[in-house]
Amino acid sequence: MSDAYDQLIERVREIGRMEAIEALLDWDQETCMPPRGVDARAETTAMVAAMKHERRTSPEIGELLDQAGDGGEPERAANLRETRRLHERAVKVPTELVRDIAHTSALAKDAWVKARADADFSAFAPHLSRLLDLKRQQAECIGYETELYDALLDEFEPGARTAEIAAVFAALRERLTPLVRELAEAPTQPDFSILQRDYPQAGQEQMARRFSIEMGFDSEAGRLDVSVHPFCTSMSPGDVRITTRYDEHYLPAAVFGVMHESGHALYEQGLQHEHRFTPMGTSISLGIHESQSRMWENLVGRSRPFWERHYAWAQEVFPEALSGVDLDAFHAAINTVKPSLIRVEADEVTYNLHIVVRFELERDLLNRRLEVADVPAAWNRKMAELVGATPSNDREGCLQDIHWSMGVFGYFPTYALGNLYAAQFFAAARRAIPDLDDRIRAGDLGTLLEWLRANIHRHGMRYRPDELCRQVTGQPLAIEPFMDYVNAKFRPIYGLA
Amino acid sequence: MSDAYDQLIERVREIGRMEAIEALLDWDQETCMPPRGVDARAETTAMVAAMKHERRTSPEIGELLDQAGDGGEPERAANLRETRRLHERAVKVPTELVRDIAHTSALAKDAWVKARADADFSAFAPHLSRLLDLKRQQAECIGYETELYDALLDEFEPGARTAEIAAVFAALRERLTPLVRELAEAPTQPDFSILQRDYPQAGQEQMARRFSIEMGFDSEAGRLDVSVHPFCTSMSPGDVRITTRYDEHYLPAAVFGVMHESGHALYEQGLQHEHRFTPMGTSISLGIHESQSRMWENLVGRSRPFWERHYAWAQEVFPEALSGVDLDAFHAAINTVKPSLIRVEADEVTYNLHIVVRFELERDLLNRRLEVADVPAAWNRKMAELVGATPSNDREGCLQDIHWSMGVFGYFPTYALGNLYAAQFFAAARRAIPDLDDRIRAGDLGTLLEWLRANIHRHGMRYRPDELCRQVTGQPLAIEPFMDYVNAKFRPIYGLA
Numbered sequence: 001m002s003d004a005y006d007q008l009i010e011r012v013r014e015i016g017r018m019e020a021i022e023a024l025l026d027w028d029q030e031t032c033m034p035p036r037g038v039d040a041r042a043e044t045t046a047m048v049a050a051m052k053h054e055r056r057t058s059p060e061i062g063e064l065l066d067q068a069g070d071g072g073e074p075e076r077a078a079n080l081r082e083t084r085r086l087h088e089r090a091v092k093v094p095t096e097l098v099r100d101i102a103h104t105s106a107l108a109k110d111a112w113v114k115a116r117a118d119a120d121f122s123a124f125a126p127h128l129s130r131l132l133d134l135k136r137q138q139a140e141c142i143g144y145e146t147e148l149y150d151a152l153l154d155e156f157e158p159g160a161r162t163a164e165i166a167a168v169f170a171a172l173r174e175r176l177t178p179l180v181r182e183l184a185e186a187p188t189q190p191d192f193s194i195l196q197r198d199y200p201q202a203g204q205e206q207m208a209r210r211f212s213i214e215m216g217f218d219s220e221a222g223r224l225d226v227s228v229h230p231f232c233t234s235m236s237p238g239d240v241r242i243t244t245r246y247d248e249h250y251l252p253a254a255v256f257g258v259m260h261e262s263g264h265a266l267y268e269q270g271l272q273h274e275h276r277f278t279p280m281g282t283s284i285s286l287g288i289h290e291s292q293s294r295m296w297e298n299l300v301g302r303s304r305p306f307w308e309r310h311y312a313w314a315q316e317v318f319p320e321a322l323s324g325v326d327l328d329a330f331h332a333a334i335n336t337v338k339p340s341l342i343r344v345e346a347d348e349v350t351y352n353l354h355i356v357v358r359f360e361l362e363r364d365l366l367n368r369r370l371e372v373a374d375v376p377a378a379w380n381r382k383m384a385e386l387v388g389a390t391p392s393n394d395r396e397g398c399l400q401d402i403h404w405s406m407g408v409f410g411y412f413p414t415y416a417l418g419n420l421y422a423a424q425f426f427a428a429a430r431r432a433i434p435d436l437d438d439r440i441r442a443g444d445l446g447t448l449l450e451w452l453r454a455n456i457h458r459h460g461m462r463y464r465p466d467e468l469c470r471q472v473t474g475q476p477l478a479i480e481p482f483m484d485y486v487n488a489k490f491r492p493i494y495g496l497a
Numbered sequence: 498m499s500d501a502y503d504q505l506i507e508r509v510r511e512i513g514r515m516e517a518i519e520a521l522l523d524w525d526q527e528t529c530m531p532p533r534g535v536d537a538r539a540e541t542t543a544m545v546a547a548m549k550h551e552r553r554t555s556p557e558i559g560e561l562l563d564q565a566g567d568g569g570e571p572e573r574a575a576n577l578r579e580t581r582r583l584h585e586r587a588v589k590v591p592t593e594l595v596r597d598i599a600h601t602s603a604l605a606k607d608a609w610v611k612a613r614a615d616a617d618f619s620a621f622a623p624h625l626s627r628l629l630d631l632k633r634q635q636a637e638c639i640g641y642e643t644e645l646y647d648a649l650l651d652e653f654e655p656g657a658r659t660a661e662i663a664a665v666f667a668a669l670r671e672r673l674t675p676l677v678r679e680l681a682e683a684p685t686q687p688d689f690s691i692l693q694r695d696y697p698q699a700g701q702e703q704m705a706r707r708f709s710i711e712m713g714f715d716s717e718a719g720r721l722d723v724s725v726h727p728f729c730t731s732m733s734p735g736d737v738r739i740t741t742r743y744d745e746h747y748l749p750a751a752v753f754g755v756m757h758e759s760g761h762a763l764y765e766q767g768l769q770h771e772h773r774f775t776p777m778g779t780s781i782s783l784g785i786h787e788s789q790s791r792m793w794e795n796l797v798g799r800s801r802p803f804w805e806r807h808y809a810w811a812q813e814v815f816p817e818a819l820s821g822v823d824l825d826a827f828h829a830a831i832n833t834v835k836p837s838l839i840r841v842e843a844d845e846v847t848y849n850l851h852i853v854v855r856f857e858l859e860r861d862l863l864n865r866r867l868e869v870a871d872v873p874a875a876w877n878r879k880m881a882e883l884v885g886a887t888p889s890n891d892r893e894g895c896l897q898d899i900h901w902s903m904g905v906f907g908y909f910p911t912y913a914l915g916n917l918y919a920a921q922f923f924a925a926a927r928r929a930i931p932d933l934d935d936r937i938r939a940g941d942l943g944t945l946l947e948w949l950r951a952n953i954h955r956h957g958m959r960y961r962p963d964e965l966c967r968q969v970t971g972q973p974l975a976i977e978p979f980m981d982y983v984n985a986k987f988r989p990i991y992g993l994a
Contacts, residue, residue, distance in 0.1 A: 013540075021518055021545070024525060025518075032529070033732075033736060036715070036717050037732055037736025039735065039770075040732060040734075040774075043510075044517050047511060218533070220531055220533050221533040235530075235537060235538070235541075236534060236537030238533030238535070238537055239538070277540075
């Protein structure tokens with residue numbers, strides 16, 4: 001029995017190493033690869049993806065899973081459970097359909113780039129229709145309890161159910177929409193323009209690196225580079241790479257961007273080396289991953305204690321921009337809440353509403369309750385209703401995100417789950433570390449990191465996301481910790497009771 | 498028939514893409530990878546090597562080769578010939594032996610690093626003995642006509658024979674040894690110390706990049722980075738990467754290093770894109786590859802016409818080091834000939850003698866005419882005799898090169914072949930472009946590159962190295978062009994008739 005398990009794990013590690021190769025191919029393409037390398041790289045990447053799918057679905061893995069059985073001590077049980085889940089998901093989908101989706105997505109991504117540049121949804125619509133057809137087929141192959149969307153969501157947030165998410169989002173929507181309106185009409189309004197002054201890149205780099213290191217990012221086990229779209233990727237817990245971009249007239253992009261990606265990176269660096277390339281050495285879900293990035297970016301990085309420690313130094317780094325700005329004004333500026341059109345630039349309060357818009361639309365699309373041709377109108381209507389901002393064209397509306405063009409449906413909710421988990425985990429951390437604010441004020445971020453390591457990072461995929469949440473916080477996922485957090489933080493900034 | 502060929506080529510391309518992955522894994526490890534990534538990277542690299550060997554030796558390739566037959570139009574014939582050669586070489590060697598060599602080499606490389614640091618050959622000797630045993634076994638598996646060494650040499654210089662190389666090297670040795678002595682005793686001696694003044698790194702970078710671009714290096718299809726050991730690697734003709742290192746007190750390392758690696762890169766960038774990942778899109782041999790790097794580094798880069806164009810600018814870039822130095826003195830300094838101990842720092846005239854030392858020793862080791870324990874004494878004796886310099890310890894003697902510790906025997910001769918081919922090709926280029934010197938003096942390096950592209954680069958593996966040499970120069974490989982070149986260049990510099 002043990003023999004079958006060991007053999008299985010060796011096969012699983014091979015798949016994990018292929019994923020590390022994919023990560024390197026992608027990282028290199030975004031940061032280093034010369035432009036003319038693109039054709040050969042596309043071929044190479046496609047080959048690795050095909051090899052990975054072949055391994056994942058190999059009858060040998062099925063047989064070894066049968067022989068190894070279930071259960072055993074927790075780490076073994078987790079490796080078996082997750083390997084079985086991925087194998088069963090993969091074998092249900094015919095290779096022909098996998099190839100179709102890959103091919104259609106490649107064309108769709110291309111069409112999306114053009115359609116977006118032209119702000120013309122109609123040029124992208126036929127691609128979206130084809131992708132939706134294929135994804136519906138995929139979901140039917142995989143199977144689901146209640147609705148199609150479950151099967152797709154499960155890829156990114158194992159075990160999550162559409163109906164539960166819909167309920168959470170409905171509650172969020174109900175609580176956030178009035179808050180956004182209240183903040184917009186509040187007596188005190190931050191001066192956001194402070195952040196749009198001259199911030200030389202060298203200073204931003206210095207600041208971003210300092211915060212990242214203070215968070216605990218191990219630069220012997222990772223690196224920071226520049227790319228057009230910031231991301232975090234991992235080749236192993238000893239090799240975790242983050243990227244950022246610099247805008248000399250917008251401070252938050254790099255500073256909070258690097259804190260965000262460093263949050264992801266701390267999770268990856270905190271996975272157990274000896275479990276690398278297996279589920280026990282892999283992050284649990286996108287929602288939990290996003291909870292780490294958002295916690296460091298927002299609950300730490302945009303907190304008052306954090307800037308009480310760093311603001312005097314920030315003024316030294318950017319004397320021209322900040323010498324006449326006091327800490328309160330700066331703290332208010334980095335916490336400006338404002339209905340806006342672009343998700344990736346949204347503040348903490350409106351961000352989740354952007355996600356609700358996408359979730360409701362993609363769910364309706366898959367369930368055929370919304371026609372592809374009606375997407376722009378539906379998008380604009382929902383944006384006006386939920387966020388309070390109406391796009392003037394499709395580029396700043398329904399064409400802004402790349403996800404659908406890549407055939408990715410069911411991913412968006414994980415962003416909002418990340419925000420909710422972040423607040424819920426942070427509240428639990430605060431209970432475990434009662435002087436957490438004082439520690440942050442004193443530059444001690446290590447105590448929080450240690451808590452995250454012990455309670456979240458080191459477990460890899462040992463627990464399902466909902467199990468982890470109950471175990472760490474004593475509760476299932478809820479919106480209250482998030483609502484408590486935003487109310488406690490933003491109402492005072494805006495001069496509200 | 499055509500169907501089998503097409504299927505075969507698709508398999509061959511997959512192996513080529515795996516080689517591109519290996520190239521990226523190695524490049525990244527040398528230039529970007531954080532230190533703690535090393536364990537996982539070693540696993541990943543080993544997995545790709547094993548997968549490649551598995552594909553290379555797969556019965557499917559054997560069957561497709563049988564079905565596809567031989568010959569056909571030249572490109573097809575070359576692809577079949579080379580695919581068959583590599584397949585037959587690979588299947589002859591048991592996987593167990595491949596693994597043994599890989600494992601023994603990994604340990605040997607480690608032992609070599611330590612032994613070299615301690616200048617203690619005896620700590621490395623047992624590893625060398627084991628590797629020699631394994632490589633003898635490998636050579637026996639592969640088979641050979643005359644002697645073991647043939648089988649190993651063939652990996653790096655397809656079709657080359659030990660006896661021919663021995664004859665060429667004997668002739669070289671006979672002609673070069675007295676020349677080295679004559680230059681050492683010549684009336685005029687260059688002032689080498691000119692090159693050891695202060696050369697700020699920024700200026701060196703500027704110079705290296707300028708020369709590389711002027712040579713025709715396409716930076717849309719490649720990049721230049723820093724690494725401890727300079728190298729050139731290729732992911733595809735559209736993605737060719739070179740590295741260098743900077744020494745602020747030794748100008749030639751970076752400037753001629755980058756010209757050398759750019760020479761390799763021009764070859765890779767000049768291969769045909771549509772043949773990528775197949776033999777027709779692959780360089781012909783290490784000897785021919787080295788001819789390109791050495792030609793650009795030495796026959797162009799250390800020539801008088803090249804510096805007639807660039808020297809005034811060089812003086813602007815390095816005013817402190819060069820303002821009081823005239824062109825003749827600079828040109829003499831970069832062409833200093835001096836018996837020295839370290840191969841990679843050797844000048845053009847003594848370099849080949851360093852290679853002869855290694856060739857004679859490794860051939861004797863494999864043929865059991867030399868005992869491992871006697872290597873240091875034999876090395877020192879040969880160095881004194883051929884080069885005129887005696888190491889004072891094993892670090893600057895028989896432990897200086899990494900090759901043997903990696904199980905690489907039969908590689909060294911390709912460095913000397915490269916020098917000989919470079920001179921022979923350059924003489925042919927000069928016949929085809931009678932005003933070549935004037936063009937170099939005027940900054941036109943494109944005419945030479947075009948000639949190399951048309952006559953060498955674009956052919957990939959269409960010809961065997963000896964065929965290519967005859968076709969391009971009208972002659973088989975010979976030492977005369979090289980001897981003519983060094984006599985014509987160095988005698989005047991040293992004030993000899």
